[in-house]
Every structure is written in C-alpha cells, then in structure tokens.
Amino acid sequence: MSTKLFLQYPKCSTCKKAAKWLKDNSISVDSRDISVDNPTKEELAGWIKLSGLPISKFFNTSGKIYKEQNLKEKVKSASNEELIEILVSSGMVVKRPLIVSDKYVLVGFDEDEWSEQLK
Structure with a gap:
C-alpha cells in the first residue's frame, strides 16, 4: 500500500481540520468515510499491531456510543478480541x-x- 488511507467522518470538525491540513500540504490520500465503510476485524487488528499503540487509543472516547455503552469500563477489562468486536x-x-x-x-x-x- 503506497497510497495512504485517510479514515474520517465528514461531519467531524477534527477530521475536517485534518483534511484541510492534508490538502494544504499537498499530501494525497485515499479517503474513506468511517461511518459508512467500517474497518474490518482484519484491518483493525493489523492497524493496532502496526501502530504499536494500546487498543484503547483506537476508541473514540468522546463519542455518544462510547458514553452510552460505558465502554470506558469495558476497555479496562475486555480482551483484545472483544474490543475489536466492539470497534467493528x-x-x-x-x-x-x-x-x-x-x-x-x-x-x-x-x-x-x-x-x-x-x-
């Protein structure tokens, strides 16, 4: 994959700011709306491994679903497999x-x- 993939939600203000930054810096990306084209289990597992970050960093902690489902507690105790299921x-x-x-x-x-x- 030589082209970079930009996963974003078009209504998100941070995503809009990031998209503008990419355009202003002439960085070409393939854009994907995460609200309609969800990452797959395989994609997420690979991205989490490649990032070197804990899986908790992949959660939108300010999102409605995160708060409604009290995912803060689940993220602390669930297995990576369970967390990937929640993310997908x-x-x-x-x-x-x-x-x-x-x-x-x-x-x-x-x-x-x-x-x-x-x-």
Missing part, C-alpha cells in the same frame, strides 16, 4: 481521523506528528 460494530466507536500506510498508523490528528510522518 460501528465506525463511530473508532477514534478518527486515522492515517494508515504500510509503515505506520496515525490515530487522531496531531499536526506535529503528522508533519513528522507525512512530509
């Missing part, structure tokens, strides 16, 4: 935006981190 249940549970390449995964929009990896 709805793209809205997944933290966004995400940039996925064959070498790294960026979770959330951190301009400094994105500059370092993408420029």
Whole structure:
C-alpha cells in the first residue's frame, strides 16, 4: 500500500481540520468515510499491531456510543478480541481521523506528528 488511507467522518470538525491540513500540504490520500465503510476485524487488528499503540487509543472516547455503552469500563477489562468486536460494530466507536500506510498508523490528528510522518 503506497497510497495512504485517510479514515474520517465528514461531519467531524477534527477530521475536517485534518483534511484541510492534508490538502494544504499537498499530501494525497485515499479517503474513506468511517461511518459508512467500517474497518474490518482484519484491518483493525493489523492497524493496532502496526501502530504499536494500546487498543484503547483506537476508541473514540468522546463519542455518544462510547458514553452510552460505558465502554470506558469495558476497555479496562475486555480482551483484545472483544474490543475489536466492539470497534467493528460501528465506525463511530473508532477514534478518527486515522492515517494508515504500510509503515505506520496515525490515530487522531496531531499536526506535529503528522508533519513528522507525512512530509
């Protein structure tokens, strides 16, 4: 995968800011709306491994579903397999935006981190 995948939710203000940053920096990506094209179990498992981050970093902790289902407690005690099942249940549970390449995964929009990896 030489092209980077940009997973985002078009109505998310942080995703809009990230998309503008990508455009302003002439970084081409394949864009994917996470609310209609959910990551698969295989994708998420691979991305989590590649990122080197704990699985908890992939949860949208400010989202409605996260709060309604009290996922904060589940994330502390559930197995990775159970957590991946929760993440694939709805793209809205997944933290966004995400940039996925064959070498790294960026979770959330951190301009400094994105500059370092993408420029």
